[in-house]
Amino acid sequence: MQTYDFIVVGSGSAGSVVAERLSASGRHSVLVLEAGGTDRRFYVQMPLGYGKTFFDPAVNWNYKAEPDPGLAGNADHWPRGKLLGGSSSINAMVWIRGAREDYDGWAAQGNPGWSYGDVLPAFKAIEDNQAGADEWRGAGGPVHVTRCENAVHPLSKLYLAAAQQAGLPLNPDFNGASQEGVGIYQINTRNGRRMSAARAFLRPAMKRANVRVETRALATRILFEGRRAVGVEYERNGRIEQARAGREVILSAGSINTPQLLQLSGVGPGALLQELDIPVLHANPNVGANLQDHIGINYTFKGRTATLNQILRPWWGKALVGAQYLLLRSGPLSLSMNNAGGFFRTDPALSRPNMQLYFQAFSTVLPRGGERPILSPDPWPGFSIGLSNCRPSSRGEIMIRSNDPRDYPKITANALSTNSDVEEMLDAVKFVRRIASMPAMADTIVEEILPGPSITSDADLIQDFRKRSGTVYHPVSTCRMGPDAARAVVDTRLRVHGLEALRVIDASVFPENITGNTNAPTIMVGWKGAEMILEDQG
Structure with a gap:
């Protein structure tokens, strides 16, 4: 020893x-x-x-x-x-x-x-x-920390314009004086790595x-x-x-x-x-309790102009961006899939934003086994506006199943288990559609793919985000x-x-x-x- x-x-x-x-x-x-x-x-x-x-x-x-x-x-x-x-x-x-x-x-x-x-x-x-x-x-x-304003897909700028038309301010730095608004995300990379x-x-x-x-x-x-x-x-x-x-x-x-x-x-x-x-x-019942996580969903659209789908899907496009990355450490492979985003309040009475936005200049509706299909997106021009809740009231827990350390623990998320979480998510997905309906974006949208234009009632919207939402990989507080x-x-x-x-x-x-x-x-x-x-x- x-x-x-x-x-x-x-x-x-x-x-x-x-x-x-x-x-x-x-x-x-x-x-x-x-x-x-x-x-x-x-x-x-x-x-x-x-x-x-x-x-x-x-x-x-x-x-x-x-x-x-x-x-x-x-x-x-x-x-x-x-x-x-x-x-x-x-x-x-x-x-x-x-x-x-x-x-x-x-x-x-x-x-x-x-x-x-x-x-x-x-x-x-x-x-x-x-x-x-x-x-x-x-x-x-x-x-x-890398600034990406000059590297993101041009559609990101249309998203920013539409979000401003929907009432959100432009925010050049979410980690500066204020967090609210929309802007280009900064990412932790250096020289393309x-x-x-x-x-x-x-x-x-x-x-x-x-x-x-x-x-x-x-x-x-x-x-x-x-x-x-x-x-x-x-x-x-x-x-x-x-x-x-x-x-x-x-x-x-x-x-x-x-x-x-x-x-x-x-x-x-x-x-x-x-x-x-x-x-x-x-003995301490708090160990593994009080699990909190952010839950997110994407609304996906078919566009009129080329998105990253047309570059990342075909073999020649993969070769092009691969060469760009290997030679210059630049291009789409040097970035996050979340080019832009922002923070907003579903209720003006809230003291700070309770929802986060993500803009992705590609879409991955079609399933692909064995990987998240970021590098093999859909065959049509597609993009997504995603969101996640920031401070949900739902609580879960993580508890061991046995005394064998190789056994994975039991993860009980209890996502969207409170009325307040459901209500704010409902307000939030309606706001995503509001952004998409603004002139800056509406002109470039052919149709909403997911959830689709037939999903309009509150009940249907709730059913949809229950079916399609999931963790955005931010579990915290299990040893608070x-x-x-x-x-x-x-x-x-x-x-x-x-x-x-x-x-x-x-x-x-x-x-x-x-x-x-x-x-x-x-x-x-x-x-x-x-x-x-x-x-x-x-």
Whole structure:
């Protein structure tokens, strides 16, 4: 058994940051355990290649949620990264921090140090924004943020014009003074390659003598002496191994695997653990509870002018954009599928946006087995306007099925399970149609393909979005932060309530979900969490 100062379980959006920050001084030794393998794969590094990783078991856990009544009984596909960089290596790269009110809300719930004013310096330190530094933006940080205004498909500009005609302001920077409005998304890439957490943080850390990264290492349980975490047991190459932590064990395995590992280690709902013959070390019903996620849907249209479909579908088009990417690191393959988007309120009385928009200059109505058909879209000119809810009131849970760490946990999303979530989604899809009906877009639309012009009544619209909606891959809060041990899993410094030398630093600690994509906030939590560890260790 080897001993390290810190053991970090998971090399994803937060874990990569934690490992880099804890090892930077050279004073502390760090072991990182990653269940997956390398991120040095072509379709991982090429931004639009994530269509190929969407179902790939070599880099993806490929979780499946339980059949969900709120989604018309569908069992939703939940991709999560199983490689260095975690889900930051297979996501859509949209760089969104969330709204000021989100973090002020975290602080108002009794979590000092997590207000917007507290987290803004971390965001700025993390970023190397192509536009340069300003009051809101950072420059020179590890994560390069690319502006895409000059690279997106021309249809994106028509979408922006139509959204403005529908009443939304143009917003040049969703991470600036205000989040509301429509604009072109910024993405975390550099020189046409994905800027994952592994590339930005872990790869530099791996060059240090005080960092060891074990891949294909599945953590099976946390080792305790009394109530103190002292190490981790893991399986690698068919063998059970153990490593000891002299200072702390940090769980950064994400909103699914972190509660799973805690439960396997005897920390979680007492009755469930007893039922599965797991000795209860610390009963806490909040472990795996309070699951929150964003639910999204696309409205798809057939256009009059060429979209990316006409480039990405034919062999000659694939050859053209492939050559453009390989030679110049530019073109459609260097971007996210979400060229543009925005944030709006379904009710003007709301204090901040509650819905997010996405514009995609291609369509994927026709199914294609084995991959998300981003690189093989429909044969007609098509495009989509998508949306997702930002702060749904529905809550689910993630609970282990057995005491075998190889068994996937039970994911019960309970999507669209509250009347308020259904009502705001209904208002939102009507607004998508309003955008499409504006003169700037209406002239380029032949017909609405999905859901189609026959779907008009409220009942039919609700039935449609129940059938076609699904996760947009932002699960959070399954080990939520809070000062009250009876309602939370970790305290405001991310230490697990009731235990010693054990922290959770990943998206599972979010007290509530944020307004937008969760990757940038998770990286921020990694940065802040590492700062707290170093402060507490002295």
